[in-house]
Amino acid sequence: MRIPGIAFNKPSDWSTGRAINLDISEQGITLRRELKYSASGRFSVVTAGASISAVATDHTGKLYMLDWNGAVYLLDPAYPAPELLLSASPGQPMSPSLLLGTTGRWAILPLEPTETMISVYAAVNGQCLWQASPAIVAGEKIETLAAEHDANGLHILQRKQTLSILEESETEQIQQAVWSYELHSYDWNGRLLRSRSLPEQLADDRENIAHSVHNHDRWKIALHGDHFYIAAPHSSTIWSWSETGELSGFSLPGCRLEGNLIEGPDGVLYAGVYDLRNDSESAAYLIAIRSYGEWERVPGYTGRVDELLRSGEQLLVYDTSAAAMTVFRRNRMIRSPLETDSLPRGHLLLPSADSGAEDNMWHNLRIDAEVPPETRLIVHYYAADHTQIQWRNRVYTLDEWLHAPQIGDRQRLHYIHEHWQSLPLNPLNALFPEARGRYLWIALELSGSWTQAPIVRELELFYPRSSLLHYLPELYQEQGEQSFLGRFLALFGHFFRELHQQIDEMPYRLDPKLNEGEFLRWLAGWVGIAADESWDDALLRRYLQMMPRLYRMRGTREAMVLTMELMTGKRPYVLEHFQYKHLLYDPEWSEALKPLYNDMPYSFLVIIPPDTVHSERQKEMLQRMLHEEKPVMTEAELIVLEPRMRLGGHTYLEINSVLSRPSRMSIDEQSVVSYDTVLTDGGDTAAMTFPFRLDEAIKLEH
Template sequence: MRRAARFFSFNKPADWHNGRMANMSVRSSGISIERTDKYSVYKSVHSYEIDGADEVADFAVGPGSKLYVLDTRAGLWVHDYENRHTEPLFSPGHQLFTNRSYLAAEGDCLYMADPGGDNRISSVAPSNGQLLWTARRWNGIELYPLAAAADKGRHLYTVVPLDPAGGSPDSAEVPAGSRIAVLQWNSSGEVVRVFEHETMRLDSAASVRDLCGRFSLVSAGEGEPVLLDSVRKTVTRFGRYGEDPAVTRTVQTGTPAGVAVDAEGAVYVGDGSREGSSEDERFIFQYAASGECTAKVSGYRSRVDKLLHDRKNRIYALDREKGVITLLELQSRTMTLADAGLPEAWYVSGELDSVEEETEWHKIELLADIPEETQIRFTCFATDDRYGVLEGEVVDYSEYFGNPDIPLARKWKASRHLWSEPIVNPRDALLMNAKGRYLWYRLELAGSERTAPVVSRLRVHFPRQSPIVHLPSIYQEDPGGSKFLERFLALFGTFFAEMEEKIDKISSTFDPDGVAGPYLTWLSRWLALDIAESWDEPKLRTLMKRAPELYKLRGTRQGLSQMLHIYTGVEPFIVEQHQLKHMQESSELRQMFTRLYGDNPYCFCVMLPPECVRSDKQRMMVENIIEDQQPAYAEGRLVILQPWMHADMHTYIGINTVLSEPTLLTLDRQSSMPHGTVLIDVDRDKRIDIHTRLELDSGLE
């Protein structure tokens, strides 16, 4: 007696969790290689793309896709990198600040910190270039700003020496042991907080010019400045209220330059090494809030002179040598396997028990998405015994392959003789020489940096079912020929199996909830629902389920109302002539009702709010529904109700017109005009709360 065919199916997350995996994620859509978000180059802005500008000296990030760019001629430009549009904010030769300025921006605030100009710190309105405030001294100290940043509260932060010896910007000296502090300025130009610490004192004397470029500054959130000292290779992070800072020593090679902080608090530090150093080792390094170096931004390998991070989680890196501002954004990338360092993953199943000795396993069916440059490899082995000898010891195969303490390479080397030859990208493949009660299989997924295969379903069929048994015995006697014939006939076996499966599930194709797309529209035609061809799928399914009851109501007011409610989601307002008969007896109202509803006793009006008919296509569909559902002797007219207050128009209280409580007329959020004010009195001019006529004897300024 021929045994019934069976199969093990893996298509739900719970199915896959019974096995062992590495670098693999399990989702409702299937299994695939783990993915992570990594920074990659989104766009590069070159100096020559900024019309009229010279080489880039500094920049700040503005709203939207705007950059504020300072060039080497001290010109300040507003550049929209998405639309490649540039406008000058300050043309070269303005003499308001020099090309040594540091820019900082947030919202509608733009700041310049200039160690070499007359206005050491300036606030400018970026919309028109209006100078809002400037500062040269603070608490009797000459200011020589060495870095600048802005936070979400539109505060400005500047790094300044608190003990300068004075002099011109080119000759000013800062003695050894001098304090370096971060000043917090509000939007009015006042210093509201000073951040300093003993670790920020200078070890040796230096000129202001030598100190320029040594420090980088950024604000973490609102009120938490983070300072990078590229000489000491330290990052100092202050709390919001100036408490003792956390000091982190950076360990990357090269020269630390530029600092940025993302929304999660991670700190990014660039490498300011000059051209000619090992470019392969120049990265942007990521540090956790604890100070541990957690990752490299390998998508950027160039010099960094300044780093910024915006609210869209993008990183901006300036390379002055190349004159390029590079934008990096988080993009999904395939993770690499720890042992191999390649974008790969593997899965080993638990034992599949057929419950019968010497079972011949038939085939596998794999439903998977395999993009170009990716691969799936399938191998298996079968045995009648769960136990075997590996590395000189008797082991349980399932426990051995599931043991996380045994290195992956060691497992595969020790069990190499057990596994079959790999089947590459199998869709439907016979399992040759797989005989035994138990079967284990292994899936190896190989991806690329950006893409990876996804396995949605895997079926392992058993026992062996071959059409060769239906042929005369002479075709089964030759061992060599029968193997080939068995593989050849397996193709037709697959076709027959797929056909039988479709026949078994044919009833599901008649279920509106079981089909979608063009097939759902085709199925609706079985119910003569031609008017619903362009309906979206949820509405069409509802209509198909309710079609039997709607057919009984066709040609009635109730049927039309329900049909329109399914399509628009709103209960329509239907007016028939017999409802108006007693009101038309008055000659004064007859003319108005005729204009609104007509005088044809076989005509009715269907009224809907304007949000239900936003386009010509929707209006046409509503009119088709009315025409299809109206009685043969009647004619329906569509009226779109507008929100107005004309008493002789289509105005219906509670439908398209609302009477609300009187409210105050509020002016500039401070002054109000009482609702009892009537603006008509001629005798008492310009007096609010007394009869006043606006634009006749009074005005609002």
């Protein structure tokens, strides 16, 4: 007896559930793939002088490098030696500075509070194009915190310290330092375009500021469209500040931002982080922040992110301690989860399967899936006679809870892992140990590597529980179906039921209308059809459906006509020897007919209209089919007509040639008369320079 089942095997079935980081297609469900950055190369960054203090890029792959002596170099990774652009300044070593670069120019911005001069240089000769310095009044101190640039110019984040009188007496004056934060925008010609004060909420992070100017301790700023991303030193919070003054922020718990922020060409924000929960060497890495609070680790790199640069479609990460630059390029990879310490994962939360009976005992689950090495498939399940769930003082139906927009996917998955049961790893065919209830919910968890992922094509649920235990003596049934013997025999019972199901479905499996692809070609082999890639599924189905009729008339003229009509879509013409043999006795006709039709009494021609054969391979296939269908002891020749009149060839009026009103004619490199099937007699419409008249230029004979 066949156990009832519920199947999920089409995109419309999978789409009823909630897919998290999955792609759904006709082939099944698998982890989502997308263009993602991964480490693809590494090269050294060294100069002939002092060590490097700052690095920038010109967006073409070349690097500007500033050393601690104040010299600036241009490095092309394709060549080992850097080019000196600006010689070192004699005297004191270079103070810590920011370096910004673009094609044709670079800018140096000192980080020391005592030096606030902005200097922009030309790359072609190292000439200073312009300098700017904010006006400082007595008692003020200005410090550059961070800088960013785009096509419009430079954007510089600075803080200003002013002294205000907190308390004053005749003998003493107590002053308090007040910090204000401002963002100044300059164009590339040095004109100040705009100055804006940072919101108080963002500026309140000043308590976290360390006065060290090391790269790890500086402010971060990145430009994205009409708003800025800003982060304070030692902070895990990234603020988004728009042109309209709107401020929002999100945190990266357990992490500390390092290096700087940058927006990639894919619109994703990238940053270096240090995992405070990890004391190993792998605690520092690069992350991609896809949305507020949701981020993932960039694969292929572990290490410091002292400088993060963008060069066209590439990302560059500079490690000061190793004096090396790592190159990241985008490749189509499996999308990772929105976490930092896991390989790619995806989930499909399916809606309830209804057995229609209270206290139903679900039997087993069968999955048609491909699970490559280093990947896995996990099945979580929950069964109950009711559909309600209480979540944070509100009652949902479980199907509604799976799709509720106010509930985060992480919360949903955490609840499922805590409260649902799980089958053994990779359960392609498994019994439910205990799944009792009218309704059953299934959550599929797919875990892959960066290059491989499981693919699930079909899922079937069977109910109610049935076992071969009922066919044994009562002594063996005392412990029930949940005993070891009951569960052991249930496996064999399921195998038998699957076998019976396959036998029941055999008529459908052999129906050409319900099959496709390789299985359809395998069915065609049963009737002797050698179908290659030139046969499409529609043609194979038509041929298989016609085979019983063709077999009954095989070896006849009608069978050949039907076969050719089926293969080409047009009915062919069959010309047999008896139809023209009386003309062979006429000497004038015999000379013209023998090359075209031959004089063999046991041969015939199958003539196919023009535009029915589109390749030489198709013509060979038709000739082979004709050879298989022709009567025994005969010879058949396939003739594919040309779509034009050709003297000395097969030309048939109203088939591949027509006579119509006169038209212009021309002489080409292949024929005296063009491929047009109309003859003219000259006059105004003639294209030839000499009169062209029938019976003079060309003689037509019967």
